[in-house]
Amino acid sequence: MPSLKELKGRINSVKSTQKITKAKQMVAAAKLRRAQAAAEAGRPYATRLAAVMASLAGKVAGDSAPKLLSGTGADQRHLLVVVNTDKGLCGGLNSNIVKAAKIKARELLAEGKVVEFYLVGKKGRAPLKREFPTLIGAGFDTSTVKTPGFPEAEAIADELIAMFDAGKFDIAHLVYPTFKSALVQDPTVNQLIPVPAPTVAEDTGSVVDYEPGEEEILEELLPRYVRTQLFGALLEREASEQGASMTAMDNATRNAGDLISKLTIVYNRQRQAAITTELIEIIAGAEAL
Amino acid sequence: MPLHFELVTPAKLVRSEDVHMVVVPGTEGEFGVLEGHAPFMSTIRDGAVQVFASANGAPEIIQVRGGFAEVSEKGLTVLAEHVEG
Numbered sequence: 001m002p003s004l005k006e007l008k009g010r011i012n013s014v015k016s017t018q019k020i021t022k023a024k025q026m027v028a029a030a031k032l033r034r035a036q037a038a039a040e041a042g043r044p045y046a047t048r049l050a051a052v053m054a055s056l057a058g059k060v061a062g063d064s065a066p067k068l069l070s071g072t073g074a075d076q077r078h079l080l081v082v083v084n085t086d087k088g089l090c091g092g093l094n095s096n097i098v099k100a101a102k103i104k105a106r107e108l109l110a111e112g113k114v115v116e117f118y119l120v121g122k123k124g125r126a127p128l129k130r131e132f133p134t135l136i137g138a139g140f141d142t143s144t145v146k147t148p149g150f151p152e153a154e155a156i157a158d159e160l161i162a163m164f165d166a167g168k169f170d171i172a173h174l175v176y177p178t179f180k181s182a183l184v185q186d187p188t189v190n191q192l193i194p195v196p197a198p199t200v201a202e203d204t205g206s207v208v209d210y211e212p213g214e215e216e217i218l219e220e221l222l223p224r225y226v227r228t229q230l231f232g233a234l235l236e237r238e239a240s241e242q243g244a245s246m247t248a249m250d251n252a253t254r255n256a257g258d259l260i261s262k263l264t265i266v267y268n269r270q271r272q273a274a275i276t277t278e279l280i281e282i283i284a285g286a287e288a289l
Numbered sequence: 290m291p292l293h294f295e296l297v298t299p300a301k302l303v304r305s306e307d308v309h310m311v312v313v314p315g316t317e318g319e320f321g322v323l324e325g326h327a328p329f330m331s332t333i334r335d336g337a338v339q340v341f342a343s344a345n346g347a348p349e350i351i352q353v354r355g356g357f358a359e360v361s362e363k364g365l366t367v368l369a370e371h372v373e374g
Contacts, residue, residue: 038300041300041301041302042299042300042301044297044301044302045297045298045299045302045368046299048297048359048366048368049368052330052357052359052368149300150298150299150300150370150371153299154370207328208328208329208330208361209327209328209329209330210329210330210331211315211316211317211329211330211331211332212316212317212331212332216332217330217331217332217357220332220357221357224355224356224370227299227370228299231299
């Protein structure tokens with residue numbers, strides 16, 4: 001049985017933990033609103049770009065298609081681009097992303113493919129390195145900037161495209177969390193390179209003039225599309241991190257509250273027991289006289 | 290009938306408004322887009338997009354970098370990677 005002093009110490013320490021989790025929860029709630037707004041503001045560009053891509057990709061098919069669209073012709077070497085957060089305290093978000101990446105990697109390895117990882121964000125490195133110590137390739141550190149934006153997405157995309165052009169991999173997959181709500185963030189696996197050909201061939205019925213030419217436009221469009229995909233993933237990650245963090249910290253605050261009330265009951269009971277014992281001693285002493 | 294003009298960057302929808310004419314710096318030369326322009330698509334070079342709100346007003350100048358312009362029956366959409374100002 002812990003002494004009264006020990007109990008008091010524990011109650012105080014849980015109280016200060018609760019203060020920290022509560023503060024983190026409120027910070028995450030405020031940041032979540034901003035991150036969500038940013039994710040929504042980025043959507044018009046992505047949808048317009050996808051629409052233009054769809055109408056162009058249908059026209060430039062076959063041998064003349066750029067390599068980013070048609071691929072290298074092989075599907076032996078796969079690159080998994082895993083987007084994790086830089087900070088913890090966000091519940092199971094990172095372990096879910098890592099789990100999704102592992103499943104995909106095992107699937108590819110079972111098919112006899114070569115797999116390599118490209119890691120964005122700090123939190124995925126350790127668990128993936130434990131599982132696949134030899135497969136971790138390059139990465140991109142997003143922890144140096146406060147909120148990763150388009151310049152970061154651009155840098156990542158340029159590096160990936162350079163790696164692709166150098167023939168380091170055939171197919172790249174992007175693993176990132178999709179923000180559904182503060183409670184739900186689903187890890188998503190998308191093919192990034194070669195750019196998957198849009199299935200809906202849009203037919204507006206009108207003849208469109210292209211300047212300079214369809215192929216030139218498409219060639220410029222594809223890197224942009226990859227960048228936009230990565231930018232979208234970064235925005236989703238930001239919103240997911242704040243959402244998950246808010247939920248996790250809310251739970252932690254509630255847990256701490258429960259623990260405090262339980263400890264307080266034990267503390268009060270013990271104090272009462274001590275008082276009762278003391279009283280009994282006094283009464284017994286008085287009676288003996 | 291005014292021309293519907295939209296300027297979009299990855300970060301946000303910068304403009305969505307009805308204007309008289311827009312002059313876009315295309316890779317192969319500047320071109321002006323009025324209402325009823327034929328469907329057209331062009332890459333753009335770094336430069337200024339001039340937005341004429343009315344037929345004889347002074348243009349509003351927006352600096353853009355990297356992207357392309359698309360003209361459809363719905364209007365003109367400029368997708369730019371960076372917009373200054």
